[in-house]
Amino acid sequence: MTDDLIARATALDAADPLAVYREQFLAPDGFDVVAYLDGNSLGRPLKATAALMETFIRESWGGRLIRGWTDxxxxxxxxxxxxxxxxxxxxxxxxxxxxxxxxxxxxxxxxxxxxxxxxxxxxxxxxxxxxxxxxxxxxxxxxxxxxxxxxxxxxxxxxxxxxxxxxxxxxxxxxxxxxxxxxxxxxxxxxxxxxxxxxxxxxxxxxxxxxxxxxxxxxxxxxxxxxxxxxxxxxxxxxxxxxxxxxxxxxxxxxxxxxxxxxxxxxxxxxxxxxxxxxxxxxxxxxxxxxxxxxxxxxxxxxxxSAGIGAVREKSLLLTGYALDIADELLAPFDVEVVSPRDPRRRGGHLTLRKPGFEKLLDPLWDAGVIPDYRRPDGLRIGPAPLSTSFGEVYRGLSVLRSLLEK
Missing domain, CATH: 3.40.640.10 (Type I PLP-dependent aspartate aminotransferase-like (Major domain))
Structure with missing residues (x-):
């Protein structure tokens, strides 16, 4: 089953029309994140944002000063x-x-x-x-x-x-x-x-x-x-x-x-x-x-x-649907429960997994480079952002979670 999930992630990433946008996000040297699954709390920065901020400070603010208000x-x-x-x-x-x-x-x-x-x-x-x-x-x-x-x-x-x-x-x-x-x-x-x-x-x-x-x-x-x-x-x-x-x-x-x-x-x-x-x-x-x-x-x-909200939504549902399948196959045997809608018509952009004691896994997950979110009681939120998250990233993150549950 694990091989099938990996193969699906590879195929989904290869067919993803939005994959090109991942290259537009900033990933500094030495970036230690294996899977960022908290896009529903804080999105990643764009390379263009860093450039815009520098230009604004040097030219708009530094060059125009207070004239920028009327400009x-x-x-x-x-x-x-x-x-x-x-x-x-x-x-x-x-x-x-x-x-x-x-x-x-x-x-x-x-x-x-x-x-x-x-x-x-x-x-x-x-x-x-x-x-x-x-x-x-x-x-x-x-x-x-x-x-x-x-x-x-x-x-x-x-x-x-x-x-x-x-x-x-x-x-x-x-x-x-x-x-x-x-x-x-x-x-x-x-x-x-x-x-x-x-x-x-x-x-x-x-x-x-x-x-x-x-x-x-x-x-x-x-x-x-x-x-x-x-x-x-x-x-x-x-x-x-x-x-x-x-x-x-x-x-x-x-x-x-x-x-x-x-x-x-x-x-x-x-x-x-x-x-x-x-x-x-x-x-x-x-x-x-x-x-x-x-x-x-x-x-x-x-x-x-440029991407279009329709394409973003389509990938979002694929990402959360794939995460649901991983949860059912790899996490359910460890009594992890999905407490989010399975019906895509009623599902937003994130999932919540529940198991008593999940709070104790936050530090080990972060130490392993996997960053989800936590909401009481016992809820681990998985929020893949469609423009910055790959299917392989979702698999890697939830695989680390399974490994910690095994221990």
Missing amino acids: EWMEWPLRLGDRLGRVAIGAAGGQTVIADSTTVLIYKLARAAVAARPGRDRIVLDTDNFPTDRYVLEGIAAERGLELVWIETDPDTGIHPGQVAEVVDERTALVLFSHVAYRSGWLADVPEITRIAHDAGALAMWDLCHSVGSVPVELDRWDVDLAVGCTYKYLNGGPGAPAFAYAKKDLLPGLRQPIQGWMGHRASFEMGPGYEPAEGSRALISGTPPILAMVPLHANLDMLE
């Missing part, structure tokens, strides 16, 4: 936002900005959303969503005197339309869920859940952190109201890279985001006495944008646009 930097949050919207999330121009961290943007959009639904006092969320989403909504509920309606979700799967339909009503202002569940990789039915929220008169907001750059997203077509996502996972933006915010165009005029900074003002450099929000998506910006941290996105969006 182009002031428009980067909108221009890059529009490009990300077009390439990665199915959003027409004028609806997406690159700005703060995911946490800050969730707060800004969710707080604006509940204010845009006066007379409604409930927010619907699920118990297994990423902690930031839950914590932010808890804070907003405390600020505004709102009630949180919790949907109990199975950590092995995720949110289902029927669960949402049971709890939304005329008191619901907002529902917030993740497109791909951070633990299991469950892929939610965004169009149907959004429709259910709208039928109740509520706004629908989605966390795209574990799907953008890996799973096709069609925010405009799905009629989504609001969305937030990060850029340091499958978009390879780097540690602490800025997040993005999306607000549906016809919703924007009625939104008043709560962090009123100078950069979101109608006329930033007038420095007037009162806050007047800018028109359109610029109103979602608060303070000075993180320009240096946006530089990598230029290279990463170039790559994603």
Whole structure:
């Protein structure tokens, strides 16, 4: 069986139309990683990113100095936002900005959303969503005197339309869920859940952190109201890279985001006495944008646009499907359980393997050059990034895991 798995990896890599992109990623001399299986937490850097950063520092920043703001930097949050919207999330121009961290943007959009639904006092969320989403909504509920309606979700799967339909009503202002569940990789039915929220008169907001750059997203077509996502996972933006915010165009005029900074003002450099929000998506910006941290996105969006999100998704499913087969053949005899969807229609870009005591294997795996991710309780996440991960790499990584289990 092992020989068959190796032969399959070799054949899949040979037939991979995206294999050429692996050469565009940076692998320094002495690189000790045998298998990087944590692309769903932090993407690898591109060679082009290193070059762009040097050019920016030497020429744009070093050469133009403060003139860079009027040259182009002031428009980067909108221009890059529009490009990300077009390439990665199915959003027409004028609806997406690159700005703060995911946490800050969730707060800004969710707080604006509940204010845009006066007379409604409930927010619907699920118990297994990423902690930031839950914590932010808890804070907003405390600020505004709102009630949180919790949907109990199975950590092995995720949110289902029927669960949402049971709890939304005329008191619901907002529902917030993740497109791909951070633990299991469950892929939610965004169009149907959004429709259910709208039928109740509520706004629908989605966390795209574990799907953008890996799973096709069609925010405009799905009629989504609001969305937030990060850029340091499958978009390879780097540690602490800025997040993005999306607000549906016809919703924007009625939104008043709560962090009123100078950069979101109608006329930033007038420095007037009162806050007047800018028109359109610029109103979602608060303070000075993180320009240096946006530089990598230029290279990463170039790559994603060239590859095409459809091809990325196709390889992602092949990678996770291959990992499932390895788990069934090599890991299941050691009582390793797959707790991610086997149905490709409901599977995002990563898998979770579960076995009590997995936490003790993290250091030995890292020492052996295999880098997965760990999520309590007992969950080892396998997140192959389609543009940087080969099938052989998946095999090597999971083979090391089997060897450690044998010991």
